[in-house]
Amino acid sequence: MEKKSVAAMTLVSVLVLLVLLVLGGVEGQQESDRKTLVKYKLGKKYCDKGWECKGWSVYCCNLTITDYFQTYQFENLFSKRNSPVAHAVGFWDYRSFITAASLFEPLGFGTTGNKTLQMMELAAFLSHVGSKTSCGYGVATGGPLAWGLCYNHEMSPMQSYCDDYFKLTYPCAPGADYYGRGAIPIFWNYNYGAVGEALKIDLLSHPEYIEQNATLAFQAAIWRWMTPIKKSQPSAHDVFVGNWKPTKNDTMENRVPGFGTTMNILYGDGVCGQGDVDSMNNIISHYLYYLDLLGVGREQAGPHDFLTCAEQVPLNPSSKPASSS
Ligand SMILES: *[C@@H]1O[C@H](CO)[C@@H](O)[C@H](O)[C@H]1NC(C)=O
Ligand SMILES: *[C@@H]1O[C@H](CO)[C@@H](O)[C@H](O)[C@H]1NC(C)=O
Ligand SMILES: *[C@@H]1O[C@H](CO)[C@@H](O)[C@H](O)[C@H]1NC(C)=O
Ligand SMILES: *[C@@H]1O[C@H](CO)[C@@H](O)[C@H](O)[C@H]1NC(C)=O
Numbered sequence: 001m002e003k004k005s006v007a008a009m010t011l012v013s014v015l016v017l018l019v020l021l022v023l024g025g026v027e028g029q030q031e032s033d034r035k036t037l038v039k040y041k042l043g044k045k046y047c048d049k050g051w052e053c054k055g056w057s058v059y060c061c062n063l064t065i066t067d068y069f070q071t072y073q074f075e076n077l078f079s080k081r082n083s084p085v086a087h088a089v090g091f092w093d094y095r096s097f098i099t100a101a102s103l104f105e106p107l108g109f110g111t112t113g114n115k116t117l118q119m120m121e122l123a124a125f126l127s128h129v130g131s132k133t134s135c136g137y138g139v140a141t142g143g144p145l146a147w148g149l150c151y152n153h154e155m156s157p158m159q160s161y162c163d164d165y166f167k168l169t170y171p172c173a174p175g176a177d178y179y180g181r182g183a184i185p186i187f188w189n190y191n192y193g194a195v196g197e198a199l200k201i202d203l204l205s206h207p208e209y210i211e212q213n214a215t216l217a218f219q220a221a222i223w224r225w226m227t228p229i230k231k232s233q234p235s236a237h238d239v240f241v242g243n244w245k246p247t248k249n250d251t252m253e254n255r256v257p258g259f260g261t262t263m264n265i266l267y268g269d270g271v272c273g274q275g276d277v278d279s280m281n282n283i284i285s286h287y288l289y290y291l292d293l294l295g296v297g298r299e300q301a302g303p304h305d306f307l308t309c310a311e312q313v314p315l316n317p318s319s320k321p322a323s324s325s
Helices: 002-035 071-077 094-102 115-132 189-199 207-211 214-226 236-241 248-252 259-270 278-293
Strands: 037-041 044-048
Touching: 071 094, 071 278, 094 214, 115 214, 115 236, 115 259, 115 278, 189 214, 207 214, 214 236, 214 259, 236 259, 259 278
Parallel strands: none
Antiparallel strands: 037 044
16 A cells, blocks of 8 residues: 555656656757747848847857857866866856857857867867966876866966057056956957957956956957957968968968967967977867867867968067966
């Protein structure tokens, strides 16, 4: 008698659970159907997916980042960032990354090409982030590549990075320091000025916002990835996803489409054209590691020529140092 009613109750709760699951599934389905609006214009398909890929865009017809990159993957990539010895414990999280990315997904960030290319771009972008914010070293637990997002700002700045040459366009605010902050650290008043202009936030007066707000820090980094340093140049995004055709000069100077040239665009002679240096190899190692962790596999990265910038002529030779911490 006792046993029977227990069994009956179990049966009932299993049934209730099943009904809930089915209903939940159906609702989820409708939700994702409702989410994508589609229209055609001159034979081209444009979509709007609500908050993550908003506004009519060809890119929004493809998978969005949350379709192939979830919280657990973010945790895998940056597994040591909240360990007690890290320097930005509790600061960086998945949600702020996705919120920041949603601003750029309609422009092709993580939404260009097929799923493999989309995941590769994500790995490439995050490898810059991981490498530039790492406090991993040779014998670190979990390996040196597990320590991305350990910092959110430069630890012991030796100067305030105020360049007076830009006093008319990007004047330094009294008392403000423009040391390295962020996910791809920003240095110097003119860089804070340019990012602030783009994101419509007064970073010249308040550079500290970058180390107080992870969404803003990620937005600034993705903006840097998506935007050419000079109008005549491609963005890191462009050279990575294949939007860019090298000129004769580029070819002569060994700049080819692919990962290697993203380093040239972002850091110039800080990393590239210096031979086989650690500062470059560290970024490449992060990229290959992330490709593996995301299940894409490092073999997708292609031959060494695409990965390196050791023999490339730097695009912006006069660029200021851009490495963190
Ligand atoms: C996806 O795109 C990549 C790079 O553009 C290409 O190499 C690969 O063959 C494509 N994969 C599929 C399944 O179409
Ligand atoms: C969307 O995805 C398809 C197939 O995966 C790809 O061929 C196409 O280039 C992508 N669209 C854009 C705008 O990148
Ligand atoms: C952080 O920055 C984002 C993006 O600029 C903004 O929407 C948000 O309100 C900020 N959060 C706080 C607490 O200021
Ligand atoms: C090609 O490089 C040469 C020498 O560096 C430079 O003078 C010339 O302006 C460049 N041409 C283009 C189209 O960038």
